[in-house]
Amino acid sequence: MDEDQKSILLKASARFPIPPGAKFSYGTAGFRADALVLESTVYRAGILAALRSLQTRSVTGLVITASHNKISDNGVKIADPSGGMLTQAWEPFADALANAADSNHLLQLIIEFAKKEGILIDGHCRAEVLLGRDTRPSGESLLEAAKQGINSIVGSAAVDMGILTTPQLHWMVRARNKGLKASERDYFVQLSSSFRWLMNLVPGERKVTGTDNKLVVDGANGVGGEKLECLMNRLDGLVIEVRNTGKGGGILNEGVGADYVQKEKVVPQEFGSNDIGMRCASLDGDADRLVYFIVPSVSSHNIVLVDGDKILSLFALFIKEQLGILYKGVDENNAYKARLGVVQTAYANGASTDFLKELGLEVVLTPTGVKFLHEKAAECDIGIYFEANGHGTILFSDSFLSWLEKRHNELSSMSEGSEQQKAAMRLLAASKLVNQAVGDAFSGLLLAEAILQNLSWSINRWNELYQDLPSRQLKVKVMDRTAVVTANAETVVVKPSGIQEAINAETVKYPRGRSFIRPSGTEDVIRVYAEASTQEGADSLAHSVAKLVEQFLG
Ligand code: 16G
Ligand code: MG
DSSP, rough: OHHHHHHHHHHHHHHHHOOOTTOOTTTTTTTEEGGOOHHHHHHHHHHHHHHHHHHTTSEEEEEOOOOTSSSTEEEEEEEOOOOOOOOGGGGHHHHHHHHOSSHHHHHHHHHHHHHHOOHHHHHHHEEEEEEOOOOOHHHHHHHHHHHHHHHTTTTTTEEEEEEEHHHHHHHHHHHHHHTTSSSSHHHHHHHHHHHHHHHHTTTTGGGGOGGGEEEEEETSSSSHHHHHHHHHHHHHSSEEEEEOSSSSSSOTTOOSSSHHHHHBBOTTTTOGGGBBEEEEEEEOTTOOOEEEEEBSSOOSSBBBOOOOHHHHHHHHHHHHHHHHHHHTTTOOOSSSOOEEEEEETTTTTTHHHHHHHHOOOOOEEEEESSHHHHHTTSSSSSSEEOOOSSSSEEEEEEHHHHHHHHHHHHHHHHHTTOOHHHHHHHHHHHHSOOOOOSOOOOHHHHHHHHHHHHHTOOHHHTTTTSSSEEEEEEEOOOOOOOGGGOOOOOTEEETTHHHHHHHHHTTTTTTOOOEEEEEOOOSEEEEEEOSSSSHHHHHHHHHHHHHHHHHOOO
């Protein structure tokens, strides 16, 4: 690194001192904290995104958002060149950068890391970082800090893509690195055209009109509500009414949004008796989560939740059915043996896992966090992953897609209009519709809608795929959450010793009992999950296990 570069870094970083006593961790999905203490972290994340771009000679991304957290919080996460999450190998460096005590330490860290990783910071190589932010009021000034971080690395360009959902920014990074069109308009065109394609394949007798093609969406008073209004104007065959767009005075994530609906299982603000029986959905604050719900009756504030597990089950059922049609009558030796797999976490309702296994699917569990599920799903030809909380997507391997395209062309010339050709088209359209960079509430929603139309299913029919086992989630504040260490995709506690045996002893008391604990990746708590054959059982098991956590760690 030459002297000019050193002095640029020293000068610029001195403008973003770390708040006294602050400690930052990249966590499950980037840095998150009260927006007031985040400037230094975001500035340093800008440097990191530029270095990653230099190293990979590709475009990277940086998004300013705190997702479902309260409006006064904010956060920053980095998109890798693939469009996915920042490689886990760089997370320790991200932590070290964010916590460097002063400019000199920061400079030293960058020099050492660049040397170790073979990154040439000489001003000759170009780096490019795409930037996006959600609608939080603190977003604008934090974005400025990120730009200054990027500009502190000579030869780097920060490209402000404006206000975006998190998945839009990830999609753009992926598209840019694949040499594809990558503007926001291109994103909307891709989603709406592939949706139209899938809808055109709905069997004639199943085409519906009236309320059945209407969906009411809770936009969490965030960026998703605003962007969905742009997308819906481009859609045929689906009427979307967006509520909680953020324009009506509601507050981001307060009594609204996917996290609230999924955790509390109650009707979000602006929804009520007029929506009984309607197909409703909720996005989270940065639109990478999606859950559906039904308002069942006037008397109750509770909803019927159609969560990420049910979205996964719907997708898996559809993909499996289309593959079955496609392979019908095909000589086994000539068919591409596509490996279809589904990925869940320990939070997946036991009934969903049973359902998927009964479908004959391979089900894999990973620890919580999109980066883990995504990585596992990418090992399959068609990998479907979802967390119960609504994060998820479908990944298609390049080799499967090139076989599928070839097969589709053959079928089009040999048997245009046949069921097999249509199945190939549906799979191709689905692969273009789903966001393959990261889970995306918009593409998830459009695929769910298109599948429901293709199957001619109501949301009630969908909900009846299986019945969720009653469950309960609790959190326990402890002195040190890192004292809990888990294994086997968070299903077993290995530290502190003895606690797993105590959890097992409680769990066996309940029919269909299952329980686990894990340290949260985003909050200073231990999370407790329990399920059992009755709600009373799940509640009681969760409370007993929470007590154990207090005893062992209190
Ligand atoms: C983050 C993760 C989400 C995970 C959640 C768990 C991403 C994009 N988001 O929101 O996948 O379910 O954290 O939170 O990876 P917890 O560790 O506090 O339970
Ligand atoms: Mg989110």
